[in-house]
Amino acid sequence: MVIRVFTASSSGSVAIKKRQQDVVRFLEANRIEFEEVDITMSEEQRQWMYKNIPRDRLPSQGNPLPPQIFSDDQYCGDYDGFFESKESNTVFSFLGLKPSTASKKSEP
Template identity: 60%
Template sequence: MVIRVYIASSSGSTAIKKKQQDVLGFLEANKIEFEEKDIAANEENRKWMRENVPENSRPAIGYPLPPQIFNESQYRGDYDAFFEARENNAVYAFLGLTAPPGSKEAEVQAKQQA
């Protein structure tokens, strides 16, 4: 399974750039395999992202903003959902992945199952 992060390489928004860097940096630091999908440079990526963000996760006005996170084609969430999962040591569950043994998240899951 490959995590796909839809980003905008040429966003004029500093907030969007910081959020994108935060997500990508976390994935890199934790050696989680991912693909960047640039919606600014590739119309197909933009179209696919917009069509595959579920209706209940879209803003009332306009289009969903990057970063948007998918596991293959399954929508996992936006930056706010990612941030919340990270705060709760639940990023692997958020991404639909198994937490590696010895990680904080694996320990939390083991305690919850006990």
């Protein structure tokens, strides 16, 4: 299972850049493997992202803004959904992952 975070490296919006950094830093800090996909570098990836966001999750106006988060081909959500899951301590569920048990050692 691969977590993919769709970002835009050439965004002029400070808010979007901060949101992208927040998601990436959280994943790195929690040692969650992920792939960052820069939609400004690949029209094909940008189109894939747009096409795979469920219709009921699309903004009422304009295109969906990065970051957009997927687990394999399954849409997880945008920054707002990520932020809410972070605040309620349900990020693993949001990402479709089982909580990490790496910190717990099993004794024989």
